[in-house]
Amino acid sequence: MYYDDETLIYLDGNWVKAAEAKADLFCQTLHYGLGAFEGIRSYATPEGPHIFKAHEHFERLILSSKKIHVNLALSSHEFTEICYELLSRNNLTNAYIRPLVYMGANMALTPSNTHHIMIAAWEWGKYLGSQPLDVEISSYQRPNPKAFPMEAKIVGHYSNSILASTEAKAKGYDEALLLDGQGFVAEGPGANFFYEKNEVLYTPPLGNILPGITRATIMEYAREMGYRVVEKLFTPEDLTDIDSAFFTGTATEVTGIRSIDGKAVKLDWEDSIGYSLFLMYRQRVINKEIQDFTLV
Template identity: 55%
Template sequence: MYYNENTVIYLDGKFVKANEASTDLYSQTMHYGYGVFEGIRAYAVENGTQVFKAEEHYDRLKKSAELINIPFDYNVQGLIEVTYELLKRNNLTDAYVRPLVFCDPNMSLARPNNVSIMICAWEWGAYLGDKQLRLTVSSYCRPHPRSIKIEAKVCGHYVNSILATNEAKDKGFDEALLLDSDGYLAEGPGANLFFEKDDVLFTPQLGNILPGITRATVLELAEELGIKVEQGLFKPEALAAADSAFYCGTAAEVIGIESVDDKKFPKAWNETLGKKLKDAYSKRVRQPKAVQEQL
């Protein structure tokens, strides 16, 4: 699904065949989840292929590493150039890109001495599909911000996401919705939450959620479209009384939510602010960067 005998990845300064690459089974990342990663999308645009917000993603990769004391000696611009070369070598235009910074062999709980970087890419449709989602509020909450660096995209943090997603699917739902440790709305296992009430958008404030780059893009688009957005702490009851809702994330893009615990939102998706933002987002990511910067 992700690679074949012709797929090329970037590993520690070299382009190598994916099926010939190897790593050390004693890696600290393998045993403890002590590593950082990014999810990035490339889109076919009028003049070729464009990696959407590449600099922002690699800046976050660097920040994630620094927040959890993983050495990061890579140049962001250099990684962007490598990414475009990787896409070219794999003949990819619309693609998902996954950079991963992982640690050397180390069975202790101390910071690593050396790290490696891998970047791979593959064709991948919208992660959560293209139909509206049926959610359930998870019995799992997001980790407390005093227990981890919540703003870092760390490998081990996603065990929480896997547990929540599997619980939801086992119950017959499409995806989970997680609250924070105080019972306020947080986010999905891999996406940020927005909901609409009386022509105003609401979204959980930073602090207990991953500050998504797609979330930031949605906020930019909302401002351009004159849509009022309020960020804050919201209980599940506020979502239950909403007119509509949607998730957003690099892998998921923008996708509508049909219901939460089988309670459907009353507003038709095509009439919602979420649909308007979904269309605007789809258009934005496929615009050449020069055009984006003029908007």
């Protein structure tokens, strides 16, 4: 699914066949989850592949790495150039790009003195599919922000996300929705959360959530279209009488939610603000964020 015998990856300054690449079995990331990563999308455009928000993603990778005491030598511009070469070498246009910073061998509970950079790309459709989702409020919580830097995309954070998503799917739901330690709605296992009520969009504030790049983009687009966006804390009880809801994220893009804990939202996805934002998002990424959006 992710690579074949001819797929090339970037590894520590070299172009290596994915099938032949090796990592140390004693690396700290494998044993303790200390590492940083990003998820980035490239879209086919009339002028060739366009990596959406590349600078923002790589600035966050650099920040995430600093949070785990790794100073990356590459700039966001250099990372971006590598990614365009990666796409070219693998003949990809519509692609998902995965940069990973992983640690060297070290069994001590202090950061390794060495680190590695791997960047791969593959064809990957919308992570949660294209149909509105049935979502469960998870028994798993978003990690405590005092325990983990929430503004960073850290490898170990996502063990919790896997458990939450697995639990939801075992119960017949499509995805989970996690609360924070105080019982407020936080986010999905790998996506930010919005809901609509009375033509206003609501989303959790920064603090207990990942400050998603797609989240910020959708907030910008919503305000451009004249909608009010409110960042505030809210509980699952606040979701019992909403008009619509959706997830946002690089892998997820903009994906509608049909029901939460078995209770359907009021609007069909195609009649919601979220769907209009989805259309706008798709047109912008394909046309390199041109400003002449026309709702269709």
